[in-house]
Amino acid sequence: AEAKKLGLAVANLQADFFNQIKQSVEAYAKEKGLEVVTVDAKGDSATQVSQVQDLITQNIDALIYIPAGATAATVPTKTAKAAGIPVINVDRNAAGAPGDTFIATNSVASAKNVCDYIAKQAGGKGELIIIHGQKGTTPEVDRSKGCGEALAGYPDIKVVGELWSEGWHQDEGFKLTQDLLQSHPNVSIVVGQADALALGAAQAVKVANLGHKVWIAGFDGDVAALKALKDGVFDVTATQQTQGMGRLAVDSAIKLVAGEKVEPEQLQDATLTTKDNVAQFIEKHP
């Protein structure tokens, strides 16, 4: 069969990372002459189940599914498969009901790289604080894990404080960092688990006027964040291949509909991005 109409169920368009993927999918599908119907769950998995139902009602040929909620729900995948529609899971996969293929960044490894880099830059010592994402969510868990693995190799770096954001928002990053710096003015490393959090943290550091260099790490490689990185607002991030993942998702969909085989897992590396290599990503997001 030939794919004509794709359904795209996005977790939350208010997050730049998902919005990037959405834009990439839409642009690339247009190139390929496919129709895309996009729905936005606004972060709520129940809404997403409803939306997937609606997509199936519209006779889509394949579903690109970016699960909403803390962790991936199985029902959308099951429902789609029951209707004979191939599912391409992006970013998160459900343990009980995996998609026909799973496209994601290797979060643990990438987070490990980021933390390793920032630790090294800071000279392998100092006080570190972590601004976590929403507690208990897959990316929060994975990134904490990766970073923890890296920091295990730096005994002189002390994690003096960590706080959790509720919605990965930039203003939360600002407030949480500000509060942590209150109690720990000697902090020299800040790890933000997302670029938005890192940008907020950078602003808080700037406001605090600490009088010493503070190294700040982010994650995701949001378009806007990359520009900030270039300007030296913060120091390192891991650029996820949003454009690439979007294109890959569409290609996988075409293949799956045509009955071709696709790898069950297509993990992408997030490229460690610093001031030195950021220009190319601003030019063209991977």
Add this chain to the structure above:
Amino acid sequence: MSSKPGSADLSVSAGEPRAGGLKPLFAALFAGAKGPLIGLILLCLVLSVSTDTFLTVRNILNVLDQITVLGIMAIGMTLVILIGGIDLSVGSILALGAMVLGYVVNPDYLGLPIPAGIAAALLVGGLCGLVSGLLVTVAKLPPFIATLAMMSVARGLANIITDGSQIVGFPDWFTNLSIVRHFGFISVTVGVMIVLGVIFAIFLNYRATGRNLYAIGGSPEVARLSGIPVNRLTNWVYAVCGVLAALAGVVLAARLDSVQPSSGFGYELDTIAAVVIGGASLSGGVGSIGGTAIGVLIIGVLRNGLNLLGVSPFIQQIVIGVVIALAVAADTWRRRAK
């Protein structure tokens, strides 16, 4: 608008039901929601014409499935708003109820049978509601503050149970409750919502206690002077609203085959909106289950329809806002035209 004494008034309007006779069921059910009802019908007409999928049995069943959670919560919210209260905690109680269910039945935790889990969930929901009620009646907090506090506390509790992680996996028969369509068309969860709606509609219209809720909403002072146990009923209403929110959490668990502490976030506004779109007044004393059903359907159909039309998500937000305003404004125009 009192009908002229002695003259035969043949026009029966929903707003001002007909004198003396049997209050027509229809009028009683949709009291104050005729405008939104027109809005809903127009909406359905437009969608039937502009898509070829909206008016299919499968899609209509989908819409019913999709509104179950909102619908069950909105029943409880109708009671609360009727007595002049508001409950911001329903979304959090939903999450807490779902997490309690998961904790009790999942083999990694307590591993008890599902009915025990459901009972525990409803009990916890009822307790949360009762606490809100007591905060209102005993500590004399404004309902907004009492339930805002409960919203925060219940969410915290929901998160603490598993330190923020979800619990996945229920027996098949449980998830089938929301999937298998009996008699060819109705799932158990949808059935539960409909039965609850009917029960509460009857309760509000035909039971003395139900009418007393209207009196409390109209004026707690008058109700008290008339010998109605205002505080006791208020506590009950919040407790029932809590139980129904927890039940919505159970339904959601069946629907998602998993429970997570973040679910139901922001649902309070949706639920209140459905009730108010359905003609209820936030100052109390006015509202009906029928109206709420219309409110719930307007929200459900609107979201479904815009997805079917493939309207892009950002445009959807604008359209939803405009349609909600229009649906409720229809009531003003209808009254004015009279």
Add this chain to the structure above:
Amino acid sequence: MSSKPGSADLSVSAGEPRAGGLKPLFAALFAGAKGPLIGLILLCLVLSVSTDTFLTVRNILNVLDQITVLGIMAIGMTLVILIGGIDLSVGSILALGAMVLGYVVNPDYLGLPIPAGIAAALLVGGLCGLVSGLLVTVAKLPPFIATLAMMSVARGLANIITDGSQIVGFPDWFTNLSIVRHFGFISVTVGVMIVLGVIFAIFLNYRATGRNLYAIGGSPEVARLSGIPVNRLTNWVYAVCGVLAALAGVVLAARLDSVQPSSGFGYELDTIAAVVIGGASLSGGVGSIGGTAIGVLIIGVLRNGLNLLGVSPFIQQIVIGVVIALAVAADTWRRRAK
């Protein structure tokens, strides 16, 4: 309570201000919020003792910085709630205002000077508010529905401007507005909040129009019959609330050095909560800027304090709920003790 005729009443109670008499400024400012004020003071005491960082100049300035956005929005919300309304759209208008600012000033888009961007943002915010007002006064929608619709529409518009992406980078002098502390301690944005608070406190207490808002909230019909242009003032109040929400968006932009369409999500509840914690009644006619300031501070201090204490996020949710309930209940106990 009311003083005996002719007797000198030395005890000034905040609850019933001596309207005619020399209304002590303190009483006027914090009318109805004495309980929460006690709550705030207790909270500060507890935090001063339990952390060594809370009671430092730097931290207090931080708290002031952190509450600016909420504080500015809460001023507008106070007006709206005073006249018996409610505004759910402030969070969305904040985002829309910020996006308009970004769009107008960012070199990738229009690239105009900042003042033009600010003017455009405030204008758009004011227009949104005005539309809400007209929906209330002309289309006779309940404020809840009118502003819920606006909440959805404004969020949609904020998203459409850049198709959901954020805009980063403002001139340094602009972000410095929220960073550089003049006279050694106050940033321009905090200054703006304080000045606005003082202006609106004076307006509400000492301007005829301000007093009229209280009358509208107390009874719109009595106000109308007394010759007060109820509809016109209502429109103005919503418009002002919109302008202030957009201004909060501008402040947030300066604070974060970026704008994003998702900002301000869920702020409406925080803002309303701050106003109600500050002693305002959602049925209108009761409230004050001083009370709102207390409400804003309680929320701000609480979050800051819990972070300083390093309380885990889930426990924080529970503590926040409990403290809010206690702070408001303090008022009940205080009255009862009298």
Add this chain to the structure above:
Amino acid sequence: MSMTTLPQEGSHQGLSVRGLCKSFGPIQVLTEASFDVRPGEVVALLGENGAGKSTVSNIIAGSLHADRGAITWQGKPYSPASPAQAIDAGIGMIHQELKLLPDLSVAENVFVGRMLTRGGAIDRARMNERASAQLRRLGLNVSPDTKVGDLRVAAQQQVEIAKALTLDAKLLIFDEPTAALGGDETALLFEQIRKLKAEGMGFIYISHRLEEIVQIADRIVVMRDGRVVARHEQGDIPVRTVVEQMVGRSVDRMFPTLDEPRPEVLLEVENLSSPARTFNDVSFSVRAGEILGIAGLIGAGRTELVRAIAGADPISSGKVTVAGKPVHLDGPAAAIKAGVVLVPEDRKGQGVVLDQTIGENLALGNFDHVAPGGWVFPKAVQKFAETGIRKLGVKGQPNQAVRKLSGGNQQKVVIAKWIARPPKIFILDEPTRGIDVGARAAIYDVIADLARSGMAVVVVSSDLEEVLGLSHRVMVLSRGRQRGILPRAEANNVAVMELATS
């Protein structure tokens, strides 16, 4: 002053009140109040505004609690903790302020808190039937399904009465049940009371219409400043005596002498009609210094007419001219600016903001006078309020919440509010509803003074004596139509009633 000694408490099957005391904050509003109500008798409770009548009634009905004192009821000690307990004990009360639920039906209001049921379900048919029957006996013919909010004040009052009469009570307290009623409705109510009396029901009857007392009361209890100052063993005490006991001095005359109006016409109403035809093609004029009374039966359209003139309701055709200038009737603001002010009929809903203070209420709508340049100085407000309070003799302080005033004093606040402007046209709709005799005389003086100062005054009243005693001319409306304008000399009971029923 007659002050019979009371029998031993509990010596009969009725109600004995002994030594009740009650304070609100520092103010003692009830001091050692004692009286009896025996089965089958009507005890009239009389007194000035703020004398404590409602307070003592509320204590008996369980909605307030006494600080000291004892009540015996049917031979047993009685201290209801809530209205529910009082109702269970067989004691019901009609409150002075209407206590109705506007969004519920007439039948539901009548039976609120004790809905009739059959097999667990509400028995609407029986409730409707019984409510209708009771209302018909009171002279009100509305469908029991009508929303109470859609009824006018008089009909609402009748619903309130029906609610009390259908209670299965042994003692009923009527706190000013007839304030909003006309003569016919009052007569029908008395008929009901007499019937129930014969069945052994006891009544406490509170009213400021002293002429009613002679008709209905078996005994009289007079209160002043929270004390019982007189108890009469019969009902037909000369009004003069009672009044003296109430106010503590003699009121020599009720109505002031009126000066001749000036020649110039201040208010000119031409062919005014309302969209709903509640009044139709009404024309009249009022000269400076003149008082025009408007009489009519309940529902004649008087309220609608004066509301329209004051810009509160829209008109469909016609013209209003004030001092030669046409008024654009597009809202009260325009009318007030043109010099037309209205003291509305429904004081609670339209007259005062209950939760604001007296000072704030008086200043409301007067800021153009009180607040120079829009600046509100508390001192100016205080002074303004004190003047108004003094002029009308309001029992209260500027900083007191209006909600806590007695009913009559609230009414005075509404009148006081407009006096200072001063307006050109002063319209008062039922100005003395619920006001005591002493104060009423004072208000009549104020109204006469308004006219004397050159205003045109319009007074709507259901109290015929009041219209006749106070007006230069009386206009009579019936079913929305103007039936004639009688000069003072020709205006008498018979002539007015003839026109009113035409």
